[in-house]
Amino acid sequence: MKRRALAGGERADWLRLSRARGIGPITFFHLLERYGSASAVLDDLPSLAKKAGAKADIRAPSRDEIEREIAAADKLGAVYRAACEPEYSACLAAIDAPPPLVCLRGRRDLLNQPAIAMVGARDASAAGRRMARDLARELGQAGYVIVSGMARGVDGEAHVASVETGTIAVVAGGIDMIYPPQHDQLYAMLAERGCLVSEAALGYVAQARDFPKRNRIISGLSLATLVVEAAEKSGSLITARFALEQGREVMAVPGSPLDPRCRGANRLIKQGAALIESADDVLAAMQGISPPSFDEPIGDRFDPRDADVPPALLRAVREALSPTPMPIAEIAHAVDAPHRMVAAALAELELAGQAVTHVGGTASRAV
Amino acid sequence: MKRRALAGGERADWLRLSRARGIGPITFFHLLERYGSASAVLDDLPSLAKKAGAKADIRAPSRDEIEREIAAADKLGAVYRAACEPEYSACLAAIDAPPPLVCLRGRRDLLNQPAIAMVGARDASAAGRRMARDLARELGQAGYVIVSGMARGVDGEAHVASVETGTIAVVAGGIDMIYPPQHDQLYAMLAERGCLVSEAALGYVAQARDFPKRNRIISGLSLATLVVEAAEKSGSLITARFALEQGREVMAVPGSPLDPRCRGANRLIKQGAALIESADDVLAAMQGISPPSFDEPIGDRFDPRDADVPPALLRAVREALSPTPMPIAEIAHAVDAPHRMVAAALAELELAGQAVTHVGGTASRAV
Numbered sequence: 241m242k243r244r245a246l247a248g249g250e251r252a253d254w255l256r257l258s259r260a261r262g263i264g265p266i267t268f269f270h271l272l273e274r275y276g277s278a279s280a281v282l283d284d285l286p287s288l289a290k291k292a293g294a295k296a297d298i299r300a301p302s303r304d305e306i307e308r309e310i311a312a313a314d315k316l317g318a319v320y321r322a323a324c325e326p327e328y329s330a331c332l333a334a335i336d337a338p339p340p341l342v343c344l345r346g347r348r349d350l351l352n353q354p355a356i357a358m359v360g361a362r363d364a365s366a367a368g369r370r371m372a373r374d375l376a377r378e379l380g381q382a383g384y385v386i387v388s389g390m391a392r393g394v395d396g397e398a399h400v401a402s403v404e405t406g407t408i409a410v411v412a413g414g415i416d417m418i419y420p421p422q423h424d425q426l427y428a429m430l431a432e433r434g435c436l437v438s439e440a441a442l443g444y445v446a447q448a449r450d451f452p453k454r455n456r457i458i459s460g461l462s463l464a465t466l467v468v469e470a471a472e473k474s475g476s477l478i479t480a481r482f483a484l485e486q487g488r489e490v491m492a493v494p495g496s497p498l499d500p501r502c503r504g505a506n507r508l509i510k511q512g513a514a515l516i517e518s519a520d521d522v523l524a525a526m527q528g529i530s531p532p533s534f535d536e537p538i539g540d541r542f543d544p545r546d547a548d549v550p551p552a553l554l555r556a557v558r559e560a561l562s563p564t565p566m567p568i569a570e571i572a573h574a575v576d577a578p579h580r581m582v583a584a585a586l587a588e589l590e591l592a593g594q595a596v597t598h599v600g601g602t603a604s605r606a607v
Numbered sequence: 608m609k610r611r612a613l614a615g616g617e618r619a620d621w622l623r624l625s626r627a628r629g630i631g632p633i634t635f636f637h638l639l640e641r642y643g644s645a646s647a648v649l650d651d652l653p654s655l656a657k658k659a660g661a662k663a664d665i666r667a668p669s670r671d672e673i674e675r676e677i678a679a680a681d682k683l684g685a686v687y688r689a690a691c692e693p694e695y696s697a698c699l700a701a702i703d704a705p706p707p708l709v710c711l712r713g714r715r716d717l718l719n720q721p722a723i724a725m726v727g728a729r730d731a732s733a734a735g736r737r738m739a740r741d742l743a744r745e746l747g748q749a750g751y752v753i754v755s756g757m758a759r760g761v762d763g764e765a766h767v768a769s770v771e772t773g774t775i776a777v778v779a780g781g782i783d784m785i786y787p788p789q790h791d792q793l794y795a796m797l798a799e800r801g802c803l804v805s806e807a808a809l810g811y812v813a814q815a816r817d818f819p820k821r822n823r824i825i826s827g828l829s830l831a832t833l834v835v836e837a838a839e840k841s842g843s844l845i846t847a848r849f850a851l852e853q854g855r856e857v858m859a860v861p862g863s864p865l866d867p868r869c870r871g872a873n874r875l876i877k878q879g880a881a882l883i884e885s886a887d888d889v890l891a892a893m894q895g896i897s898p899p900s901f902d903e904p905i906g907d908r909f910d911p912r913d914a915d916v917p918p919a920l921l922r923a924v925r926e927a928l929s930p931t932p933m934p935i936a937e938i939a940h941a942v943d944a945p946h947r948m949v950a951a952a953l954a955e956l957e958l959a960g961q962a963v964t965h966v967g968g969t970a971s972r973a974v
Contacts, residue, residue: 367863367865367866370865371863371864371865493863493864494861494862494863494864494869494873494876494882495861495862495863496734496738496860496861496862496863496869497738497860497861497883497884497885498734498737498738502861502863503884506861506882506884509861509876509882510882510888515861515873515876515877516864517864517870517873518864521877
């Protein structure tokens with residue numbers, strides 16, 4: 241994928257395609273490569289679905305609908321930026337299957353500065369809050385933008401402490417939705433002096449399932465993810481896992497084993513995360529880490545020559561799938577076909593509502 | 608050094624030689640190998656000192672003096688055991704330059720059971736104390752003897768919690784000296800139901816410099832050293848450093864970076880110590896660790912053929928020394944002589960009060 245700005249019409253087409261039901265980011269970029277443009281994919285969507293024997297309706301939202309959303313965003317001072325565009329974070333563009341577009345409000349210049357994510361417990365202890373505050377302030381002064389999730393506790397402390405130096409909040413709902421409601425002042429501050437980022441449609445109310453998707457963007461925007469206080473099975477650990485999958489650094493502040501809010505962070509350290517006691521520790525761990533290059537393009541993993549998937553392969557891949565996600569490489573091995581052909585087959589099956597491709601390069605049968 | 612029990616007279620000779628001023632454990636074992644027995648060394652001490660041009664008086668205590676100490680210990684139910692004897696801990700005997708003898712009071716059978724040292728802050732937090740208690744109890748139930756230093760805080764908690772399953776206290780003063788004084792009940796309990804260990808003479812009041820020597824025995828008796836709460840520059844970190852030098856495991860319980868009592872433990876984890884949240888973590892880290900074999904003898908690193916050190920080498924080694932301790936290997940390189948000859952020369956110089964050999968294989972000029 242070449243880095244380039246999109247004209248307004250093309251960006252609207254990207255947005256329409258990305259909002260089509262059943263089209264995840266993996267399929268999005270696959271189709272984009274195959275057809276050359278989003279508008280060409282949109283034109284062929286009905287036949288694509290039909291060809292694969294679609295059960296699901298995969299119509300994209302209308303051009304009008306999308307234009308209305310863009311205009312509403314504009315009134316808020318928010319814009320959409322596609323993964324190929326210069327104002328989209330190069331760091332986020334480098335992850336496996338980045339969001340095709342994000343909605344941005346506030347200081348978009350922050351998106352292409354070196355950033356560190358800080359995440360932690362909503363019910364953080366006073367000590368955890370102070371750590372978050374001190375670390376965010378000192379890392380900001382050292383030149384890092386702080387990325388977090390606008391939640392209560394560690395997130396809020398990190399944002400407030402880094403607003404002078406640069407802070408980015410990734411929200412799970414629409415960029416116009418204030419969540420949690422008591423963070424209305426924080427939201428206003430972030431919109432004015434920081435940057436808000438959302439993958440969702442305007443007005444969308446986040447559901448529980450949206451938070452992991454949001455966490456993937458938090459880690460993706462950042463060179464490293466620092467966990468301050470995190471219980472076992474907490475959202476912060478999900479963010480840390482995404483950071484690892486994305487090849488980014490993971491760091492954690494330790495705490496007493498008697499405090500359940502520290503167990504997740506302690507476990508990360510056991511598993512190899514850098515133990516952080518101060519901003520100096522973070523800066524030491526950041527030595528030699530440079531931002532991913534935008535020239536490592538997303539789309540290049542798809543080969544337009546795979547445009548036509550033989551029906552026999554489509555059937556074989558469909559039969560090889562089970563409800564348990566399996567690496568695409570293993571599926572390719574099972575059906576004895578090249579990886580890129582199997583990826584193409586999976587994209588068609590996903591369009592047809594028969595397969596689901598997952599971040600991390602796995603696929604399962606749609607259930 | 609062959610493992611064997613000593614007759615009373617021979618043990619008294621060992622004790623006399625080990626108490627001779629200017630004879631540290633390295634020189635002790637060197638002379639023992641060279642002369643074949645402690646009594647032979649004692650007979651030749653005056654000429655040894657003279658030969659090396661001694662400035663210092665290196666007379667050993669008299670036989671009578673030592674017999675009186677042994678009798679006084681006997682009244683307390685305490686005995687001396689030499690590093691070659693079966694009742695001396697095989698784990699301690701395996702360290703570089705073990706104490707030639709230790710005084711033991713209480714359950715000597717504990718000394719040859721697998722042991723874990725638990726050390727930490729005297730002013731431990733309530734959380735640290737509870738961790739110490741829980742870990743000592745559970746590790747005791749899992750079959751490990753707990754070794755500590757009878758201090759306030761973590762040490763005391765660890766001893767009390769493991770008295771049923773087996774606990775060893777190493778004291779820096781004489782085995783009859785109760786320190787700290789408020790631990791008189793703990794002392795009585797340890798003498799009766801645990802085991803007390805001391806390298807010092809009966810009645811000796813510990814000085815600040817004796818505590819590191821004591822810590823070396825705590826780690827030496829143990830397969831692993833577990834640090835519960837420890838500030839920077841604390842005695843617990845000295846124990847951990849000895850454990851590393853002795854090739855033993857080091858483990859630490861993490862804590863908040865805001866609590867100075869946790870900084871030492873956190874630093875150990877940064878440096879590679881196992882992060883411990885529970886007894887299960889300790890047991891997992893102990894997998895595959897077996898006690899050192901007694902057949903890895905101390906004395907074998909000295910070669911009796913080096914009995915006669917040429918005067919020219921003696922001079923060269925003396926001139927190569929500075930107040931800064933240097934590895935013996937480097938000194939050997941500087942004077943271009945075999946390592947074992949240089950070690951022999953150093954032993955003579957130490958006897959003469961002109962050199963000091965240190966644990967860890969370094970030597971410096973006596974100042």
